[in-house]
Amino acid sequence: MQDKILIVDDEKNILDVLAYSLKREGYMIDTACAGKEALRKIDSFNPHILILDLMLPEINGYDVCKKLTDKNIGIIMLTAKSDIIDKLLGLELGADDYLTKPFDIREVIARVKSLSRRLNKNINEEKNIISIKNFILNLSERTVIIDNKSIELTSIEFDLLYLLLSNPNIVYSRNQLLDLVWKTDYFGGTRTVDTHIQRIRKKLGIHYQSLIQTVHGTGYRGVIKLNENRD
DSSP, rough: OOOOEEEEEEEEEHHHHHHHHHHHTTTTTESSHHHHHHHHHHHHHSSSEEEEEESSSSHHHHHHHTTTTTTTEEEEEEEEEEEEHHHHHHHHHTTTTEEESSOOOHHHHHHHHHHHHHHTEEETTTTTTETTTTTTEEETTTTEEEEEEEOOOOOOHHHHHHHHHHSSOOOEEEEHIIIIIISSSSSOTHHHHHHHHHHHHHHOOOGGGGGGEEETTTTEOOSSSSTTOOO
């Protein structure tokens, strides 16, 4: 799957250099030059990785990070500040990595690739296995194991769960899910999608039901990172 990267910086020359270089590496790119614009594009573009400058107009990078605690996005902070306190604060707020300006574009690319590998390490496409802590989904065997116990899913429930988790962060409308999972015209309406999602969440239990997130007004998306505030 092609990673999507949102680059946020108020310096146009930096946006242009990063966007051009990362597009050449095969990434899908969008840009923003202010904090509020970044938050809007996070909701619409659904990036996998965020390259985020700290000193931004309207809302600074620290406050942007605070608003992303419930999203499964890898964050690389990019700033002119080199003080260790600033770095530690960024990491404590959820950043995965930190780069100080001026930067070497080759290092940025290397850091992006490294973060991408870490974010996607839970999906083993060769073996069709998705592993998240004590959760294991095996496509070949069509099984779901949680805490060494088999979870009984119907065929539709399994296909729906696999679609969402094998394409993390992608938002699917109810109609899209009907087309992709049911694969035929379904006359029961989109409400059946909500019903199946509720059943899957119940079977996943309190510790893993957050792997399926509701996107209000749109549909659903899967994530491969458990909420940090869980027990």
